[in-house]
Amino acid sequence: MNLLDSLRALRLLAIVRGTDPGAALRTVLTLAEEGIEAIEVSLTTPDALTVIEQARAALGPEALVGAGTVRTAADGARAVAAGASYLVTPALVDGLRSTGSPEIPVLMGALTPTEIEGALARGACAVKLFPGSLGGPRYLRALRDPFPEVPFVPVGGVDVAAAREYLDQGATAVGVGSPLVGDAADGGDLDELRARAAEFRRAIAGEAR
Template structure:
C-alpha cells in the first residue's frame, strides 16, 4: 500500500524524533504493534538513518517506514539508502536534485495556496500542511475550497481534539508527533505510549467523516 492510500485508510501518521536511537527504534516497533501503519522517523533523530534501516529490517519491506525533516537532496539520498519508503519535508524542497536517487513518494511541506501549487509541481504525492496550528482547522477548511482533490495532512500542534476537527474538514490524515510519542523516543515508558496510541486511534475513528 502506498503512503497516501494508507493515510486515507488509517488517518494517522506517527512522527518519531528523539535523542536515543535504541529508544526511537523501540518506539517505532511499539507503534507498529499498536496498529499504526504509517510511521515517519525524523532525520533530527540521533542516528536517524540507522534507526530507519533497523526499523525496515524488523518490520519488513512492505512496512510504511518513512523519513521526515528532509530538507535537501543529500537528506533524501541518505534516507532512501537507509530504506525509507517515503519522504516528508517541512517546506518546499527539490529532493531529486541528485541524479541516481530512486524516487519515492514525497509528502511536501506547504502552507499557502502558492506553496501548495509549487509542491504539486515538484511532484508531491500529498501536502504536509505545516505548521497547521498557525491557521487551525478553519484554515484547512478554507484551503480545501480551491484544492478539493489534493491530499492534505495537517502537522504541527495536532492533539486528539484537533485531529477530529481536521479530519472533519477534509484532511486525509493527521501527522502527530509529541502529543502521541511523548518521551518514548528518549527512553520514556512504552506502556504510556501504548495508551496514547490507543487513545489517538479511538479519536481518529470518531473523527472519520
Template sequence: MLNHTDFTHELHSSRLVAIVRGTDPKAALASVLALAQEGVRLIEISLTTPDAETVITQAVKEAGTDAVIGAGTVVTRQDALRARDAGARWMVTPALDQGFERAVALGVPVLAGALTPTEAVTAMRSGASAVKLFPASLGGPGYLRSLRDPLPDVPFVPVGGVDAEAARAYFAAGAVAVGVGSPLLGDAPRGGDLTRLRARAREFLTVCTAGAAA
C-alpha cells in the same frame, strides 16, 4: 520502494502519520516498534534523530509488513539519498526545497511541507503525493477548511500541534490524515514510558477510525 498509489492508499486508510523525533536511537527504535505493534502503519523517523539511518534500517527490518517506514526532515539532496539508502519507503519535507526535489526525482512518495495555497499547488504540480500542512497550528482547522474550498482535490495532512481533539476537528475540516509528533510520542523517543505511548496510540487510532467513518 513504495509507489505513489500505494502511499496515497495508506494515507487514506490509516489516516495517521506518527512522527518519531528522538535523542536516543535505541529509544526511537523501541518507540517505532511499539507503534507498529499497536497498529500504527505510517511511521516517520526524523533525520534529526541521532543515527537516524540505522534506526530507519532496523525499523524496516524489525517492523516488517506491520508498518510502512518513512524518513522525515528531508531538507537537502544528501538527506534524500541518505534516507533512500537506509530503506525509507517514503519521505517528508518541511518545505519545497532541495530534499523535496531529489526525493521526487528518486521516485519516492513525498509528503511535502507547505502552508500557503501557492505552495500547496506547486507541491502537487511538482510531484508530491500529498501536502503536509505545516505548521498547521498557525491557522488551525478553520484555515484548512478555507484552503479546501478552492483546492478540494489536494490531500492535506495537518502537522504541528495536533492532539486528539485537534485531530477530530481537522478530519471534520477535510484532512485526509494527520501527522502527530509529541502529543502521540511524548517522551518515549528519549527513553520515556512505552506503556503510555501504547495507550496514546490506541486513542489516536480510535480517533482516526472515527474520522474515516465520518
C-alpha cells in the same frame, strides 16, 4: 508503495523524533505493535538512518517507515539508501526525484496557497500542511475551496481533539508527533505510549473517548 492510498486508509502518520536512537527504534516498534502502521522517523533524531534501517528490517519490506525533516536532495538520497519507503519535508525541497529512486513518494511541507502549488509542481503525492497549528482546522477548511482535489496532511500541534476535527474538515490524514510520542523516543515509558496510541486510534475511528 502508494503512500496516498495508505494515508487515506490509515488516517494517521506518527512522527518519531527523539534524542536516543535506541529509544526511537523501540518507539517505532511499539507504535507498529499498537496498530499505527505509518511512521516517520525525523532525520533530526541522532543516528536516524540506522533507526530507519533497523525498523525496516524488523517490520519487513512492506513497512510504512519513512524519513522526515528531509531538507535536501542529499538527505533524501541517504534516507532512501537506508530503506525509507517515503520522504517527508518541512518545506519545499527541490531535487527529490533524483534520490536514486524517482518513484519514492514525497509528502511535501507547505502552508500558503503559493507553497501548495509549489509542492504539487515538485511532484508531491500529498501536502503536509505545516505548521498546522498556525491556522488550525478552520484554515484547512478555507483551503478546501480552491484546492478540493489536494490531499492535505496537517502536522504541528495536532492533539486528539484536533486530529478528529481536521479529519472532519477534509484532511486525508493527520501527522502527530509529541502529543502521541511524548518522551518515548527519549527513553520514556512505553506503556504510556501504548495508552496514547490507543486514544489516538479511537479518535481517528471517530469513537467517543
